Structures are given as structure tokens and as C-alpha cells.
Amino acid sequence: MRALLISKRTKVVLFLVCLIPLGGLTWRALHHGLGANPVEFIQLTTGRWTLRFLVLTLCITPFRKLLNLPDLIRFRRMLGLFAFFYVCLHFLTYLGPDQSFDLGAMWKDVAKRPFITVGFLGFLLLVPLAITSTAGWIRRLGGRRWRILHRAIYFAAIAGVIHFYWKVKSDVRSPLFYGALVAILLLWRLGDWFSRRRFVIAAKLSPEGARVDSAR
Amino acid sequence: MAARFSPPIGRRAIEGKPHHRHLEKQDLIRKATDLTHADVTPKSVYLDRRKFLGALGIAGATAMAGRSLFELATPAHAVLAGTKFSGLAKSPFSAAEKQNSYDDVTHYNNFYEFGTDKSDPAKNSKNFNTSNWTVSVEGEVAKPRKFTMDEILKVAPLEERIYRHRCVEAWSIVVPWIGFSFSNLVKLAEPTPKAQFVAFQSYYDPRQMPQGRWAGIEFPYVEGLRMDEAMNPLTLLCVGMYGESLPNQDGAPMRMVIPWKYGFKSIKSLVKIKFQQKIPPTTWNLAGPNEYGFYSNVNPNVDHPRWSQAKERRLGEIFKRSTLMFNGYGDQVASMYSGMDLKKNY
Numbered sequence: 001m002r003a004l005l006i007s008k009r010t011k012v013v014l015f016l017v018c019l020i021p022l023g024g025l026t027w028r029a030l031h032h033g034l035g036a037n038p039v040e041f042i043q044l045t046t047g048r049w050t051l052r053f054l055v056l057t058l059c060i061t062p063f064r065k066l067l068n069l070p071d072l073i074r075f076r077r078m079l080g081l082f083a084f085f086y087v088c089l090h091f092l093t094y095l096g097p098d099q100s101f102d103l104g105a106m107w108k109d110v111a112k113r114p115f116i117t118v119g120f121l122g123f124l125l126l127v128p129l130a131i132t133s134t135a136g137w138i139r140r141l142g143g144r145r146w147r148i149l150h151r152a153i154y155f156a157a158i159a160g161v162i163h164f165y166w167k168v169k170s171d172v173r174s175p176l177f178y179g180a181l182v183a184i185l186l187l188w189r190l191g192d193w194f195s196r197r198r199f200v201i202a203a204k205l206s207p208e209g210a211r212v213d214s215a216r
Numbered sequence: 217m218a219a220r221f222s223p224p225i226g227r228r229a230i231e232g233k234p235h236h237r238h239l240e241k242q243d244l245i246r247k248a249t250d251l252t253h254a255d256v257t258p259k260s261v262y263l264d265r266r267k268f269l270g271a272l273g274i275a276g277a278t279a280m281a282g283r284s285l286f287e288l289a290t291p292a293h294a295v296l297a298g299t300k301f302s303g304l305a306k307s308p309f310s311a312a313e314k315q316n317s318y319d320d321v322t323h324y325n326n327f328y329e330f331g332t333d334k335s336d337p338a339k340n341s342k343n344f345n346t347s348n349w350t351v352s353v354e355g356e357v358a359k360p361r362k363f364t365m366d367e368i369l370k371v372a373p374l375e376e377r378i379y380r381h382r383c384v385e386a387w388s389i390v391v392p393w394i395g396f397s398f399s400n401l402v403k404l405a406e407p408t409p410k411a412q413f414v415a416f417q418s419y420y421d422p423r424q425m426p427q428g429r430w431a432g433i434e435f436p437y438v439e440g441l442r443m444d445e446a447m448n449p450l451t452l453l454c455v456g457m458y459g460e461s462l463p464n465q466d467g468a469p470m471r472m473v474i475p476w477k478y479g480f481k482s483i484k485s486l487v488k489i490k491f492q493q494k495i496p497p498t499t500w501n502l503a504g505p506n507e508y509g510f511y512s513n514v515n516p517n518v519d520h521p522r523w524s525q526a527k528e529r530r531l532g533e534i535f536k537r538s539t540l541m542f543n544g545y546g547d548q549v550a551s552m553y554s555g556m557d558l559k560k561n562y
Contacts, residue, residue, distance in 0.1 A: 035335065036316075036324035036531045037387060097534050115522050166522060169385070170432030170503055171332035 005071035014075055018082040021049045022089075039097040046090035051164065051178045053083035054157045058185040065192070077133050080153065084130040087123050115166035122159030125152045154189075157182045299461040301374055301394055309450060310378035311544075316389040318458050320531050325465045326383065327484055328431035329420060337465035340427055344464040346485070351470065355415070355491035358406035365469050369455060371404060372396035376459075377452055377473075382514045382543045384478035384500075386536075388528045393473050394456035399447045407443070407491045414446045415439075415496030416472060417488035433503045439483040440496035440510065441474070442552075450475055450548050454482075476545040478512045509562035513553070514543035518562050 004010055025045060028034050034041045060076040063069065094116075099106040110120045129150055131137070138146045161182050165175035327337035330344075351368065354360040363371075374394055382388045402414075420436035422428060428435050445451065452473040455461060462468040467484025474481050480500050490496075500508035507521055516526045516539040527536035542549050553561075 036320035037334070037529065039529065039534060040387070097529075098536065100535050109524065112519075113522060113524070169332075170328070171430055172432060173430060 001069070002071055005069065005074065011074065011078070015078060018053075018078065021045065021086070039093060043090060043093045043098075046086045046093065047164065050083055050087040050090055051157075051160050053079055053086060054153065054160060055178065055181050055185065057083055057153065058157060058182070062185065062188050062192075081130060081133060084126050087126055091120075091123050115163055118159050118166070119163035122156045122163060125156040125159065129153060129156075154186055157186075298463075299456075301456055301459055301461070304394060304459070305373055305375040307375045307377045309548075310376070310392075311380055311390060313378070313380065313390045315378060315392055316531050321389055321391055321457065322463050322465060324389075324531065326385075326479065327465055327467070328433060329418070329425040329428040329435060329437070329485075330465065331427035332431055336427060340425075341464035341468075344424055344468065346464065346469045349469050349487075351486055351489060353401070353405045353489045353491075356408045356411040356493065357491050358408060359404065361405075363401075365455075368401075368453070368470060371453075372400035374455070379452070379473060379475040380543050381473070381475065381479055381482070382528060382539065384480055384508070384512070384520065384525075386523060386525065386528045386539075388530050388539075388543075390530075391457055392459075393452060393454045394459070395452045395454035395470075395473065397449045398451040398453045398472065399449065401453055401489070402447060405489075405491070410493045411491035412443055412493050413491070413496055414441050414443065415488075415490040415492055416441075416483045416486055417490075418483055419485040419487045433499055435499075436487075437483060437499045438496065439472070439481055439498050441481075443491075444552050445474070445549075448549060448552065450545060476514055476542040476549045478508075478514060480508070481512050511553075511558075511561050513549075513558065513562075514539060515541060515558055515562070517541075518559055 025034075025042060028041075029038070057076060057079040060072050060079070064072045095101060095103075095106060099109065110116050129152055132141065132146065132149060141149065161175060161179045164178060165172060168175055323338045324334045325337040326334065327341065330337040330340040349365045350362045352360075352362050373396065375396060376392050376394055378390060378392045380388060381391055416439045418435070418437035420428065422435075425435075441451070452475075454467075454471050454473045455469065457463075457466060462471065467482075467486075470486050471484040472482050472486060481498075495510060498508075498510055500512075501510055514525075519525050525539060528539045529536050540546075
């Protein structure tokens with residue numbers, strides 16, 4: 001398993017797999033498969049894939065711990081960057097076909113409509129994360145500060161879910177599904193954080209604590 | 217199956233001259249620039265129609281296979297999807313705009329009883345049984361009665377009306393509907409002075425529409441109009457489109473079309489028409505009172521709380537175009553709302 005995870009080929013394969021949604025859209029575009037409202041189809045598809053990649057990115061840490069597969073970390077940056085890639089396409093369908101590339105009109109719309117505001121906020125939150133995703137930036141910021149900055153993904157995912165929920169007219173099953181996934185992944189982190197904290201406190205209080213701690 | 221019904225309809229439409237008095241009245245209020253009839257049906261529409269008729273053979277065969285022998289042996293008294301209408305009268309209300317393709321109008325539908333995705337109704341309404349259809353006209357009328365589809369088709373000569381159709385979701389289409397002014401039916405029912413509003417109700421059968429339970433709105437779908445709106449000559453009782461009877465996903469076998477209001481006001485698969493004194497409840501208003509009003513007139517100046525109504529995307533176009541007040545039907549309908557605050561009465 002470990003050999004598979006650290007193989008260079010796995011990364012290449014995953015990269016190509018992440019491009020399948022884009023490939024699907026391209027294929028549909030060339031074969032009249034985008035339906036009666038192609039812009040809307042692309043908008044909905046890229047939006048959904050943004051949420052999916054955000055969820056996948058958030059899965060890495062719990063899966064590393066729960067499945068004891070620390071090497072999964074090798075794919076986290078790529079998944080996060082693909083979330084950013086699809087949100088960029090999503091944003092472009094809004095800026096272009098919806099707002100006719102009129103930045104003034106776009107700002108007005110962003111300010112006026114909560115569902116656009118929250119979606120746009122989520123997009124903005126992902127920009128610094130994409131920029132600082134390189135090894136150089138991790139070094140420059142220092143691990144601790146970099147980790148704090150990258151917690152912004154939690155808020156981006158929440159914003160994405162709210163954006164989707166507010167967009168839907170009445171059938172909220174799909175937004176609730178993504179909401180539940182994000183909630184589970186964030187609650188797991190909260191639980192993990194609490195249990196680690198309790199462990200640290202317990203270690204400080206009990207005389208055996210130090211021994212347990214070093215055993216880890 | 218198709219041929220059985222078209223000759224009488226055609227004859228009726230041609231013989232329908234004496235009924236045309238209401239057309240003259242319409243002429244007075246028509247705006248010449250906008251509403252000249254496109255005399256020739258675009259070639260693309262004919263081609264689409266042929267393509268559809270070809271596909272219909274297959275669809276028909278599939279549908280028939282699903283029917284019981286009993287039903288096959290019983291003569292159907294309804295107009296089944298795909299029946300062709302001929303000798304349709306043209307309407308001065310028709311818009312001279314490029315029509316959307318039959319394919320667009322039949323594969324991009326909001327018909328939540330059959331699912332909430334735009335592509336769901338085409339898939340899930342295939343076996344929707346509309347034979348032996350009746351619509352009940354009741355309430356504050358001197359002559360309450362039930363109409364069969366055959367009787368509905370005899371109420372007035374059928375016309376083709378090319379209308380702009382604007383959805384509350386900010387997309388629009390241009391559709392050649394077939395039907396007659398709803399006022400023709402109202403006159404037959406002879407409403408009493410107490411009739412201030414008309415309440416409409418859609419068919420709902422959870423067994424035929426199992427996807428409806430996930431829609432997030434209450435069924436049966438209900439809608440309503442003020443009496444003067446119902447009597448406006450633009451208000452269409454619709455039985456077909458593109459020269460044929462209505463496909464299931466577009467509201468077979470009969471629906472309303474109210475072109476100056478958001479699409480959800482144009483109720484599909486109509487089974488009940490009730491005249492009443494009280495303002496009737498309407499489905500989307502019940503689901504979101506601050507988002508969908510009773511009137512729901514197309515109005516670019518009054519936004520939906522969550523999105524703008526200033527622009528719309530005509531299907532087939534990339535960029536959005538400006539939305540017109542009353543969807544461009546102001547000349548015919550604006551007077552009904554004079555003195556009303558349309559921001560409050562959204």
C-alpha cells in the first residue's frame with residue numbers, strides 16, 4: 001500500500017483522474033451534450049466539483065489518522081489546487097456569461113445578493129491558499145503560521161455549502177448532502193482537537209503522563 | 217392513433233370564423249411592431265418536428281408496450297401526446313421572434329411532480345397517463361360542469377400563439393403554443409358576481425409521480441388569477457405546441473399560459489378550475505411568501521430576494537439580455553395594474 005502511495009505514477013494517475021470532469025464537459029460541449037442551457041450546465045457542474053474537491057481535500061487528514069496512512073499527505077495539495085481550479089472555472093462562468101465581464105455590475109451583484117456574496121467569499125478565501133501552496137511559501141511562513149492560514153479551507157467549504165443551499169429553490173437534498181459531509185469532516189477535527197487537548201492536560205496532571213507521552 | 221383526432225380539429229378550426237369576434241377586440245390593443253405574426257414557420261422548426269415524429273414512433277411503441285391490454289382495447293377519449301393539429305388560426309398576439317427548438321422546450325422543464333432537475337420531467341413523465349382526462353369547472357358559476365378533453369377542444373377555434381415565456385429563474389424561451397383565450401371557457405361557465413378570482417389545480421398522483429415527494433413544495437400544485445387577469449385575451453388555455461398536442465413534460469394534456477407572468481404561474485396538467493370570492497393560495501407563495509407573490513408579473517425592477525430579475529438568458533444564447541416589463545406585454549396588461557405598487561404586489 002505504502003509503495004503505491006509514494007509511487008510517482010500514482011500522482012500522475014490521480015492528476016489525470018482529477019481532469020475527468022473537465023474532459024467530460026469538453027466532450028459534451030463538442031457533442032451537443034450540454035443541454036438547452038449550456039452556461040447553467042457548466043456552472044452547476046464546476047460548482048459541484050469544487051465542493052467535491054474541497055470535501056476530498058478535507059478527507060485527507062482524518063483518513064491519514066484513521067486508516068494509518070500518513071503518505072496520503074502527498075495528494076492533499078493537488079486535490080486542494082483542483083478545488084481552486086474548478087472554482088476558477090465556476091467564477092468565470094459567472095463573470096463572463098452572467099455579468100458580461102462587467103466588473104462594476106459584478107461588484108453590485110456581489111454586494112446585493114447574499115448567495116453571491118457568500119460564494120464569492122468562499123472563492124476569495126481559496127486564493128491565498130492556492131498561492132501559498134508551494135514548499136517555498138510553507139518555508140517563508142513557517143509551519144505553524146502556514147497551518148493556521150490554511151484553516152481557511154474550513155470556512156471556504158462552509159461558504160460553498162451555504163452558497164449552494166441558498167441557490168436551490170426548494171429541493172435541498174443535494175446541498176444538505178454536501179453540508180453533512182463537510183459537517184462530519186469538521187466535527188471530526190473538533191473531536192480530534194479536544195481529545196488531543198485532554199490528552200495533553202492529562203499528561204500534565206498525572207505522574208504517569210510523561211511516560212505515556214514519550215511512549216507515543 | 218394520431219390520425220383519429222386531427223381531421224375534426226382541423227375542420228373546427230377552419231369553420232371557426234363566427235367565433236372570431238374576440239380577435240377584433242384584440243386588434244385594437246395590439247402593438248403592430250412587436251406582434252406581427254411570423255408568417256412562415258422557420259424551416260428548422262419543421263425539421264425538428266420531423267425528427268421528433270420519427271422519435272415519436274419509438275416513444276409511442278415504448279409507451280404502448282407499457283399499457284395494459286384492457287387500456288389498449290378501450291378507445292381513448294383524450295388527445296394523446298403527439299397528435300397533430302392542422303388548420304390552426306394565427307394570432308395577432310404572436311411574437312415575431314426566433315422560436316426555441318422543440319428539443320429545448322421538451323428537455324429543459326420545471327415540472328417538479330416529475331423531479332426537480334431540468335432533465336427529469338422528460339425522463340420521468342414518459343408513461344404519464346392522460347387518457348380519459350377531465351377538467352372540473354366549479355365554484356361561483358351558474359353552470360358548473362366537467363369537460364372532457366374532446367369537449368375542451370370544441371370550446372373555441374384553436375390558434376397558434378407564439379409567446380415569450382420567462383421563468384422566475386431568469387431564463388426564457390419563445391414557444392408556439394396552441395390553444396384559445398381562457399375567457400372563452402369562462403363565458404361558458406357564466407361566473408356569478410361573487411367570482412373575483414380563479415383558482416387552478418394540477419393533477420397529482422404520487423404513484424405516477426413518485427419523484428414529487430422530494431420536490432420540497434406541496435402538491436397538488438395550485439395557482440390563481442384575478443378575474444380580470446383570467447379574462448385578458450392573452451391568457452391562454454393551452455392544449456398543444458409546435459403544431460401538436462402537449463408533450464407530457466410540458467403539462468399534458470392541458471395547461472395555462474400567462475405570458476406576462478413568471479412561468480410558474482402557468483400551471484400544468486390542469487384538472488380543476490374554481491371561481492371564488494377569496495384570493496386563492498398559490499404553491500410557490502406558500503413555499504416562500506417573501507420570494508414569490510400572488511401576482512408574480514415579470515418585472516425587471518423588482519428582484520427576487522436571492523437573484524436579479526433585470527436580465528434573463530434566452531435559451532440558445534450565451535450572454536444575458538434585458539428583461540422587459542411584463543415580459544414585453546405591457547400594452548395588453550399594464551392597465552390592469554395601474555395605481556398598484558408593484559414592489560409590494562410582487
